[in-house]
Amino acid sequence: MTDSDQHPYVEWIASEARRPVLMDPGARDRIMAAVRAEPVPTPVPAWRRLLQPRVFHMSPAGSALLAAGLVGIGVLTGVATSNRGGRAAEHPRDVAVLPSQPPVSSPDTMYKFVIVAPQAGKVSLVGDFNDWDVAKTPMTRAGQSGLWTVAVPLSAGRHLYAFVVDGTTWVQDPSAPIAPDDGFGHANSVKLVVGGSSL
Amino acid sequence: MLTRPRDSFIALDVTFAGRGWVIKQDMSDDAADVQRVLAGDVEAYAALVDRYYDRCARFAIRMLGNRDDAEDALQATFLRAYRALNRYQERDRFSAWLYRILVNQCRSVAARRAHRERVFVREEALLLNAPDRSPVWTGEDEEFVQRVLNELDPLLREAFLLKHIEEMSYEEMSALTGVGVSALKMRVKRACDRLRERWERIQHD
Numbered sequence: 001m002t003d004s005d006q007h008p009y010v011e012w013i014a015s016e017a018r019r020p021v022l023m024d025p026g027a028r029d030r031i032m033a034a035v036r037a038e039p040v041p042t043p044v045p046a047w048r049r050l051l052q053p054r055v056f057h058m059s060p061a062g063s064a065l066l067a068a069g070l071v072g073i074g075v076l077t078g079v080a081t082s083n084r085g086g087r088a089a090e091h092p093r094d095v096a097v098l099p100s101q102p103p104v105s106s107p108d109t110m111y112k113f114v115i116v117a118p119q120a121g122k123v124s125l126v127g128d129f130n131d132w133d134v135a136k137t138p139m140t141r142a143g144q145s146g147l148w149t150v151a152v153p154l155s156a157g158r159h160l161y162a163f164v165v166d167g168t169t170w171v172q173d174p175s176a177p178i179a180p181d182d183g184f185g186h187a188n189s190v191k192l193v194v195g196g197s198s199l
Numbered sequence: 200m201l202t203r204p205r206d207s208f209i210a211l212d213v214t215f216a217g218r219g220w221v222i223k224q225d226m227s228d229d230a231a232d233v234q235r236v237l238a239g240d241v242e243a244y245a246a247l248v249d250r251y252y253d254r255c256a257r258f259a260i261r262m263l264g265n266r267d268d269a270e271d272a273l274q275a276t277f278l279r280a281y282r283a284l285n286r287y288q289e290r291d292r293f294s295a296w297l298y299r300i301l302v303n304q305c306r307s308v309a310a311r312r313a314h315r316e317r318v319f320v321r322e323e324a325l326l327l328n329a330p331d332r333s334p335v336w337t338g339e340d341e342e343f344v345q346r347v348l349n350e351l352d353p354l355l356r357e358a359f360l361l362k363h364i365e366e367m368s369y370e371e372m373s374a375l376t377g378v379g380v381s382a383l384k385m386r387v388k389r390a391c392d393r394l395r396e397r398w399e400r401i402q403h404d
Contacts, residue, residue: 009398010391014363016344020253021260027270028252031277032245038278041285043237128310131279131303134377160310167377 110151113161115139115173118146120165125150127161134164161189229293236284244284248277251294254365255301261360262305264349268312272304279304298365299375302357309353347397351390358386 113125123139129152130136139148148163163171173189229250235243255276259269280287280300287296348356361372362383369380376383 007391007395007398010363010394013344013347013394014359016340017261017348017360017364018257019341021257023252023256023260023266023273024270027256027273028245028248031248031252031274034274034278035244035281036241038281040239040241041237041282043285128307131300132306133299133303164377168379168382 109153109155111154112149112151113139113163113173114147114149115163115171116146117148117163117165117171120146120148122166123148124164124167125152125161126164127159129154129159129161134167139163227293233284233287233293236281244281247280247293247297251297252277255297258298258301258360258365259305261345261348261364262353262357263308263312264345268308272301272308275307276301276304295371295374302361302375305357347394350397351393355386355390355393358383359390362387 115123117123123141124134125137125139126132126134137150137152139150141148161173163173165171229247232243232246236247252273255273256269259272259276260266263269263272276297280297283300287293348360351359357376358372361367361375362369367375369383372378372383373380378386
């Protein structure tokens with residue numbers, strides 16, 4: 001606990017905020033009514049469970065070693081990219097200024113998102129279509145180029161999205177319009193889908 | 200010297216639920232309820248809702264500041280958790296898994312509200328006639344505390360609530376939010392600093 005944490009005013013605010021809240025008594029019934037209208041989720045077979053993404057917990061020392069390894073890989077990739085020249089050579093370390101390709105429309109409403117991030121260890125696509133869940137839509141690195149891609153199905157409408165590099169750094173799509181700050185310190189990119197076509 | 204080997208067996212608690220038999224093997228209440236739902240017993244989900252609703256409601260109200268938005272976030276949270284129940288893995292704590300969904304839903308509701316409020320600001324006539332939001336609590340202290348929490352930046356508020364109201368460890372908070380422990384510690388400290396500064400301003404006025 002820090003001095004600020006132990007301040008009587010902070011403690012009073014916290015203790016008041018810990019009090020239980022009163023909600024509409026019918027709210028739980030409405031949740032269960034909505035649940036009953038849903039199909040029953042079916043168990044995932046054991047073999048598919050093995051293929052599901054997992055979260056690994058590492059000690060700080062292990063994380064440091066892994067980070068050092070990733071930096072080494074990233075530097076090598078950056079050098080290789082720089083040697084080939086082109087746009088990546090101008091900003092070999094900065095993912096934010098490298099424009100991604102605009103999403104590509106296809107008849108089955110799958111949209112492909114692309115970002116160039118040669119130094120990244122992992123990149124995810126987050127948006128209102130996946131509940132802003134960093135774990136849900138990991139992007140795949142295309143070879144050694146530093147290009148990360150993923151395809152997602154999008155319904156018609158206005159979608160907000162962003163890329164998350166290495167689990168913590170939010171990056172807007174430089175090739176897309178930007179929505180105002182979402183109140184959590186992030187400005188997001190905007191994707192408009194009208195009748196199966198991409199705007 | 201011969202010794203009798205220790206008895207080693209697994210006690211099986213087998214119950215029939217909906218579509219088939221469910222084997223309970225030293226599993227938590229949460230995991231057992233999840234198994235029952237996946238076996239077709241939809242009503243078993245009510246036990247999970249009952250077990251976690253109050254705690255989730257408290258976080259949603261403190262985070263979003265009003266009951267209507269909190270109910271939207273709760274409804275979406277429990278519905279999405281139900282749809283994704285077959286992806287819940289028992290090695291994770293159900294409460295932590297559910298909270299991860301709740302935190303994301305609160306963010307989505309807050310983002311939608313921010314957009315809605317920007318639209319309202321442009322429609323001044325609508326704004327003038329808009330009814331007041333219903334207060335979260337009835338007592339003056341509670342309303343005051345919610346107003347103080349609302350003044351915090353959402354990221355600081357989220358970290359403060361998870362740490363000091365939900366009383367989670369920084370490691371648990373990190374798993375929920377995807378934010379590093381040191382960054383979370385800084386957010387909690389800043390939130391506490393803001394509250395302390397507010398108190399000092401009150402003393403000087």
